[in-house]
Amino acid sequence: MSNNPNAALRNLPSITTLLEHPTLREAAEQYGQVAVTSAVRSAVDHLRSDLQTGEQAIAQIPPPQQLADQIAKTLLQQDASGIRPVINATGILLHTGLGRAPLAKEAAEAAEQAARGYCNVELDLASGQRTQRSKVVERLLCELTGAEAAHVVNNNAGATGLILATLATGREVIVSHGELIEIGGGFRVPEVISAYGAILRTVGTTNRTRVDDYANAIGEQTGALLVVHPSNYHITGFTEHADLQELAALAREQKVPLVHDIGSGALIDFRQFGCADEPIASASIKAGVDLVFFSGDKLLGGPQCGIIVGQRDLIEQVTRHPLSRALRVDKITLAALHATLKLYRTPEKARQAIPLLRFLSTPQEDLKNRTDRLAEQLRTKLEGWEVQSEPDEAFVGGGSLPQQGVPSYSLVLTSAEHCVEALAGRLRAGEPAVVGRVQQGRLVLNLHGLFEEQDELLSQAVVAATAE
Numbered sequence: 001m002s003n004n005p006n007a008a009l010r011n012l013p014s015i016t017t018l019l020e021h022p023t024l025r026e027a028a029e030q031y032g033q034v035a036v037t038s039a040v041r042s043a044v045d046h047l048r049s050d051l052q053t054g055e056q057a058i059a060q061i062p063p064p065q066q067l068a069d070q071i072a073k074t075l076l077q078q079d080a081s082g083i084r085p086v087i088n089a090t091g092i093l094l095h096t097g098l099g100r101a102p103l104a105k106e107a108a109e110a111a112e113q114a115a116r117g118y119c120n121v122e123l124d125l126a127s128g129q130r131t132q133r134s135k136v137v138e139r140l141l142c143e144l145t146g147a148e149a150a151h152v153v154n155n156n157a158g159a160t161g162l163i164l165a166t167l168a169t170g171r172e173v174i175v176s177h178g179e180l181i182e183i184g185g186g187f188r189v190p191e192v193i194s195a196y197g198a199i200l201r202t203v204g205t206t207n208r209t210r211v212d213d214y215a216n217a218i219g220e221q222t223g224a225l226l227v228v229h230p231s232n233y234h235i236t237g238f239t240e241h242a243d244l245q246e247l248a249a250l251a252r253e254q255k256v257p258l259v260h261d262i263g264s265g266a267l268i269d270f271r272q273f274g275c276a277d278e279p280i281a282s283a284s285i286k287a288g289v290d291l292v293f294f295s296g297d298k299l300l301g302g303p304q305c306g307i308i309v310g311q312r313d314l315i316e317q318v319t320r321h322p323l324s325r326a327l328r329v330d331k332i333t334l335a336a337l338h339a340t341l342k343l344y345r346t347p348e349k350a351r352q353a354i355p356l357l358r359f360l361s362t363p364q365e366d367l368k369n370r371t372d373r374l375a376e377q378l379r380t381k382l383e384g385w386e387v388q389s390e391p392d393e394a395f396v397g398g399g400s401l402p403q404q405g406v407p408s409y410s411l412v413l414t415s416a417e418h419c420v421e422a423l424a425g426r427l428r429a430g431e432p433a434v435v436g437r438v439q440q441g442r443l444v445l446n447l448h449g450l451f452e453e454q455d456e457l458l459s460q461a462v463v464a465a466t467a468e
């Protein structure tokens with residue numbers, strides 16, 4: 001009879017009995033009755049269907065304690081599935097999947113203070129009057145970019161949309177052929193332009209576009225000239241693009257706004273970190289661009305937001321557009337942005353305090369020493385694994401400086417007997433999670449994006465994951 005599924009079904013513990021089990025009563029206090037009941041129901045359903053299909057033998061129905069422990073473990077895993085800290089050992093410093101720029105301590109503290117209480121996000125404390133919420137950061141943004149006015153929205157895609165909607169709905173936007181780019185994840189310049197009801201008018205060719213090409217295209221229908229920094233790709237060879245200053249002169253003469261999506265939002269010159277030319281907001285303003293816009297969480301190293309700086313009358317138009325409200329940033333973002341921008345008043349402070357800039361300033365020698373030390377430590381602790389310290393390249397990432405590798409160092413783990421992919425998986429599931437890269441059967445853990453105090457945590461995580 002023991003192979004008769006109907007008999008077996010009678011041996012299944014009932015949901016009510018399981019819910020009375022002390023382990024699951026305790027779980028209910030921690031995770032709530034709804035979650036526990038649902039986990040118990042799902043476990044019993046699974047057992048029932050496995051018995052019916054013959055995948056589970058009656059003799060192997062786990063005893064109640066074992067079943068309760070399994071359910072409690074599932075609940076624990078579900079509970080830990082929120083946003084968890086990750087050690088970024090990918091070597092990509094601005095990793096969109098890992099939340100782009102880590103904030104400076106100053107910015108995180110300002111964000112926490114704003115989050116935990118009330119703050120003057122839209123209130124001028126001197127006069128007691130309501131204000132526009134970007135006002136708290138406007139002065140700093142103007143100081144750092146040379147612009148007359150500024151506005152902050154949810155992200156740079158939002159800034160682009162808001163500008164297009166304000167200046168060019170039902171009108172033409174003139175863009176160079178070579179700048180019809182895709183940044184990734186739903187940001188393709190032609191589609192963005194049409195999404196806001198503007199009409200794309202391309203000029204020039206993929207590799208060469210001149211100021212005359214823009215001049216010939218300007219007409220009654222022109223809403224704006226748009227220049228886009230092709231962040232994540234590069235054309236080399238027989239190329240030419242319009243000089244920004246000449247384009248600005250043309251725009252002024254023809255009375256059409258020139259707007260510039262610089263992407264990454266560099267406020268300082270990144271050549272000091274050995275990175276190639278990235279457009280700097282202040283240089284664009286100086287060239288005479290009417291509106292410059294960029295992300296807050298890329299090279300600027302602040303919170304996710306989209307920053308628009310430029311001429312006061314245009315900023316006011318943009319701010320008044322109904323879409324502006326839908327793209328509004330919250331007090332936490334504004335507080336973090338304000339604290340980040342304050343650091344840039346003294347660039348040395350910014351280089352010290354903003355993690356991205358500090359990572360980029362780390363000498364390769366330091367990375368080598370840290371990596372060597374970890375490799376040595378791990379060699380004595382791991383069995384069946386080869387551990388090397390090797391020169392590597394780190395990347396800025398986040399759609400910035402795609403080919404710009406910076407000299408770096410990595411731990412490399414290989415094994416003749418263990419599976420590298422499985423180890424990478426266990427590291428991702430660990431606490432803290434560690435994300436590296438698997439390349440040609442090797443696990444590469446790059447130290448460039450690690451805070452120094454994370455070196456030890458990385459080593460412990462590897463020891464724990466290889467011991468499993």
Ligand SMILES: *Cc1c(COP(=O)(O)O)cnc(C)c1O
Binds near residue numbers: 158295
């Ligand atoms: C990254 C990027 C965007 C999108 O910015 P988000 O802040 O991610 O919305 C738009 N344009 C350019 C040129 C970019 O590099």
